[in-house]
Amino acid sequence: MDAKFRTALCVSQGQENLAPSELKKLRNKQRKAKRKAEQESALAAQVQVKREQHHKARQQQEQGDPEAPQLDELIPDKLARAEDPLEQAIKFLLPLRTLAADRIETHLMAFEIYFRKEKPLLMLQSLKRAWRLDSGHHHLHDCLVRFQRWMDAALKDLNPNVAAVLTAETQPMFRGRSALQMAEEFMETGAGGSQAAALWGARALRRLLPERTQHALATATALHFPDLSIQGCVEVLDSLREGDFGPCENEIEQYIKACHTKFPYAIAFKPPGQVQECAENHVEDIPLQPKEITVNN
Template structure:
């Protein structure tokens, strides 16, 4: 590996850090960089490794990637839907045995900034397999989102399942169309 690659990665992370050190996307990038750095360190030139260690000290503060993920989950991810999703993805990637714990954070419905768009992002993440195969959790999450946002098309029940919450509306619409 060329020494330029880790230094370019470091430069990008540092720029993002200066812009918003608490941003959930940056958190994920930092954790990925930390994991990469831990794995690549033995093969790096000692001078490159020294620069990387020196320049990442402020961002990583001597913490392991797991410690960083756990701290993020106990702070930022407790009060933000987006932070919970990004933190949960990172935690599940770092420690696959804790995927269910991470999944519970990502799919929680108690966040003060809960939005339809945020719920769609979580649903997409579930469907893309970020937490492994979780068909039951996807179904439960769609139902919870439908309860919270009954008119959002993204969370409408499957065509094969009747939507009891709006049966009067559907019946009325059918009668009006027939007339």
């Protein structure tokens, strides 16, 4: 008797001895196993087809076939200079809004993106989410000031329903204050608490009132904050150099000197001559050769 036939006969006889409920479970299990095997087989076939297509396309490219499909190349410079940076930023943002919704930086970044795309309702959504997490955050303050200023200019041209929503939903955050009033209030109450708050508050004030640049500069470049740090000073210096406070070459030079006095070993604040000297005197760690190890031991 054929071996397969004997096996099938034994299985059949075994099934006849099972209770109806157990037999039903067994058959369901067999059907599931069969479907799973078919799915795995189909998936393996698809993978093999894609692999063959990829190899074929690569061979055609290497042979110079102009009709060959172009493969995506991971070129760092191209990735760093996307043709549609805001759209790429949104792709990066979406998973963050799901996985890091409890971090205010996620919603502040969302606002910065939608502010540049001029999406008022999405700007509002981002601000409200950030507000719920930390209503006194220094970056959020800057976002609120800019959004209020944007609304003052754009509200009359928006859809009346959208304008009504923006006006109603921003009331708890704006509390009837203008952008200038919010900026001045923050400078009086919040800017003295930390180095970052001083920088963000000073930038917002200077943006609204260029004639108060000197006051804003004095606030941003102060070095008396309890959380003063090298990184914080570098951020202030970058802001000065980027022109956030207008032309201020003398102030930049004075700030570098003050930071160098405060942090004498920080390379970021060393005069150019000292930086070059540090680079020339730097000795790389060269591993000992086997002969040297033997001698030293």
